[in-house]
Amino acid sequence: MASEIEWFEKPLGEVTNNHDGKRRPVKESERKKGPFPYYGASGIVDEVDGYLFDGSYLLIAEDGENLRTRQTPIAFMAHGKFWVNNHAHIVTGTDDVSTEYLHYFLQVADIQPFLTGAVMPKLTQGNLNRIPVRYPPPRHQREIVKVLKALDDKIALNHRINQTLEAMAQAIFKSWFVDFDPVKAKIAAKAEGRDPLRAAMTAISGKPDAELDTLPPDQLAPLAATAALFPDEMEDSELGEIPKGWSAAPFGSMLTHTIGGDWGADVPDATNDTRVAIIRGTDLPDLDQAQTNRVPVRYTTQKKLASRRMQFGDIVLEVSGGSRDQPTGRSFRMTANAMNEFDCPVEPASFCRLLRPVSPEIGVILGLHLSHIYQQGKTWEYQNQSTGIANFQTAHFLEAELVARPPKAVADAFFKMVNPILERRHDPQGKRLAELRDALLPKLLSGELQVNSTEVEVTA
Template identity: 25%
Template sequence: MSSEWVASTVGEFCPFKYGKGLPERARVAGSFPVMSSAGVVASHKEPLVNSAGIVIGRKGTAGSVTFAPGPFWPIDTAFYVEDDPENRDIRFTYYLLKTLGLSEMNSDSAVPGLNRENAHAVAVRIPSLAVQAQIAHFLGTLDDRITLLRETNATLDAIAQALFKSWFVDFDPVRAKMEGRAPEGMDEATAALFPDSFEETELGVVPRGWRVGVLSDVASLNAQSWTARNAPAELNYIDLSGVKNNVFDAPQTYAFSDAPSRARRVLRSGDCIVGTVRPGNRSFGFIAQADNNLTGSTGFAVLSPKQTELVAFVYLCATREENIDRLASLADGGAYPAVKPELVAATKCVLPTDDVMKEFDGMAKPLLASISANSAQAQTLSTLRDTLLPRLISGQLRLPEAQAAAEEALA
């Protein structure tokens, strides 16, 4: 460890201050985030803190650490640290607090709470301001790249969903042809695949020659599960909490004998997974590459397309906002509201001709492939950051060594 780092405590280096209550009736929507222990919960016309800062969970999500890049209002379920550029780098301070395990310092078994005195007593080692800034810049660059990849994926997903809605919900190409117009953004050969009229069905009018169906017509539900007889010695497990809006945490590796009892759903390339417990949490995702015995929780409905040209259609239909909202409205069960997997498979859809489906898959599947490639890179960066962070922030690893490790990992 570098001798240039000095011994201190959290209380000496970055004392926690108490947030201030701001009930909903007193909030006036504005440009400043209102932040609790769970992060941003609302906005307000004025901030309590006129700088960037850090919000630390005091009650509720005790010990959580959230960065506020600009002025904000921390409420009374949280502590906060404000910017003090003469004495500490605020981003370095954020990364430091992330490594201290504050969430494990719960002092109240009834209502999770973080005791400020206990947190202030935690010993830390602090480098010079210049080194703080260098470390914060390095880690911030990794975080910025991860954020950019995820924002790009959100855009790609929105494009794919917009295409699905245009073709299979609003029927824009058919309506254009009915009006004697060429469908927008579509070549003549593709436009020729669409009919120029509608017919009545139980779902209302649909393009002539198409049919009304459900997802189980085009995908198998929970096609394969591990049992004691067919299970591998080791598996890579994805839990419900490990996926949200098609963003995955790294799978957890278990010996099958040690894996959670819910680690049973076999996942294969092209599958779509939709969380059935609290479906409104949006625990859904697309499985681009299912290597190394990838396994999902029994809390997922696993939809396996029956043909390769159905992959994009199944994922985009199952994860449409309206269809996730439908599942959320049907969930019941008290503390853990859930739906049966069969309700996911029973999602209604309008099924086009094979030629249209194949054309759609050719346009949408590359978008899903790009999303998956970006996700893999983001996961690599996240793993790298999480590996380097504690050693770098404690002085056990010098910045040049961390930079070299990053270059090697990303080569």
Template identity: 30%
Template sequence: MTFYNTYDRKETQLGLIPINWDVVKLEDALSLLTDGSHFSPKETADSPYYISSVKDLGVDSILIDTCKRISKSDYDRLVRAGCKPEVGDVLFSKDGTMGICFVYKQTMPIVVLSSIAILRPNKDFDSYFLKQYLSNKATLDLIISAHSSGSALPRLTLTNLKDIPVIKPSIAEQRKIGNILSDFDLKIELNNQINKTLESIARTLFKSWFVDFDPVRAKMAGEPPESICKRLKFTPEILDMFPDQFVDSELGKIPEGWVVNQISQFGDVVCGKTPSKTKPEYFGTGIPFIKIPDMHNDVYVVSPSERVTPLGVASQARKTIPPGSICVSCIATVGKVVITHEPSQTNQQINSIIPNSPDYTVYLYLQMREKEKEFHDLASGGTATLNMNTSTFSKVNVLMPNFEILKRFSDFTVPIFNEILLRQKESNILSNIRDTILPKLMSGKIRVPVGDTNE
């Protein structure tokens, strides 16, 4: 694919654009602009019908596992009211978290709430182009600054959305632009899906060995070693590491020879701190400064929202944590967990474990993920804001297996997590490239040839 620059441009309300492009209102790009239900139906357990709010929107799809289930009668009523998106519609979050945007591709029985706008492009506009245009930072900044309600909960009305100016290249050029940018999105999403699968593999092994104790139970049940090894994909050497009975502990029944440790016995616990914001020289190019918003949806933080300079690091050197540390959010949004892959610092809402052994890293990460509800309960001290202090966090009980078994688990899972990190880094590079060329494509500073036979 080749790109070429264009020089014949005209002035518009959106700045200079190619002379053969137009600017129209969003309503003129659509055959339908609506939103979802303005009332929230009652939840119906085990129903196969779903309703989505903004919190259920992922990067490029509705997260069905978090959606509320509703009755068939409520679902049918909302379908008749136009609250069900069609494949090819563009969904745009207009209340609360504003600007989540993707082309809808799902075929499940899902309707949406009023916090989500449904945009159905007309024949002159391509869905993927429109999605990319609305995802452009310049467009989002324009929308938010010009139309946000200004209330504590940012909100757009359908009337606001109708008036948003939209560039209009030819449909052929729109499709080329949409396809180029969507290729980046597809590769990033593929990496995300592979990483979810890889983490699931590690979690399955973790659960079998350290939650369900499958090898121990199989031995206790008298299952022949050959059968256990075949079923659990063990070698006899690994099977021999596991005991054949349980003992009582603070955590209930655990395998004989294993113990219960507090988190602080696995390594040093460091509570983060924010360098002085009055010193701008403390922030800029440097090591990651991890905050809770950086901890969502990934194992590692490869693109932190902020970094600390060497001066900032030196101002609180004891708050630096090494690669392989496990960070756990403990205030407000409690129970988010990530692993550091380079020296980092965190803010005061995060407690970090610096493991005594690198073989603890993956095990502790999965243990901390397993304890999300326990952390939440410990942080619920009767105040409005959840808060689990460092002392309470450090004393949480965690199962300590035989180190030989823990070492073998690490040998199996560390390569999996290394692959996850590589894919996260690749996705970050792709995201940066996409975000660099997106505004240039949307302004026409870079043009894509239409009808190029050498694609």
């Protein structure tokens, strides 16, 4: 159906105010940590103690390979107080075109004719200003933005929920396998003449002793059974004091399979004939529903896929490409729901490594252990920066990094408690929302679809 709305077209420079003159780069060595985001071509790259801008602005990548590949958005909104280096243009809209509309427009705009640089793509301010912008009247811009923003807000909410779920799993992991809270609670209770089992139940559930008996029997009995699995003594090990009957095991001793990743080919041929989704280091560690929708699909050989195809419980570990502020060692453990989000096999990209645990139960422990030591900055101990790029010394890590390995019954109980939390991070709703947004975006921006309602609501 032909659009009944009048559409206009002008060069971007005529419908924006450019603020590039206010940008100021600061060398990494000269930055002082602070509360304000420091933006570059692809988003926040640091946090600094000052700001150049205060308000809502659109940042557009000025250089970088992502201008061609567009694996991440080339334009993104920045709100509040922040700093921008000279790798991102910064603009605001005018009365003709709003900043928010322009943000969505650039996500589907063809910018290839305006890029320069054979090796490193660049979008100069002059060429940026020449990009033709097609737009309807302001009222219709607001309606289009309302639809797309409602979807983005719901996706962002899901992402925050995912972060909360991850934090919950991390807290339980730290309590059981780093701080050994149930064991120490038993030890303290014994010394004070209290019931050790009840003390461990309190440590595991987070509920005061007086509230334990208010739990229904179907919760109280499993809690008591789990608490009974923990000893009431600690013993020395290479890792320090650990629960009696546990072991300090090298990380690599709990793997059956490790292999480097592969980037595959752009197009299929006689050899590279198998379609495969590639998980990159840039996707880690927060690979969630919206991001799986953007993982690149390439082509590989059956032989390579046979050894690299990810299974439930496998871990992707980034082993190259870090920096001072972001060392290598980011990781992601494949959940069952995450596997269902892909319509083809999945393997790690180059600069990543596939780790296959001896069991899914041990895999949950290893995956959370990797996240824990990364957040603690411990992966720096395994970096080799002799080449100027932070490379993860995988062989050394697998041998030297020790993990508190529990008896099978404890590992099974932990898996039963934590795996459902991790699986919830990949509820199919997130993927559906991302797919809906990506499908609507070009149709709304071209006028193929019209929005007539002034009220937009996105529900689960």
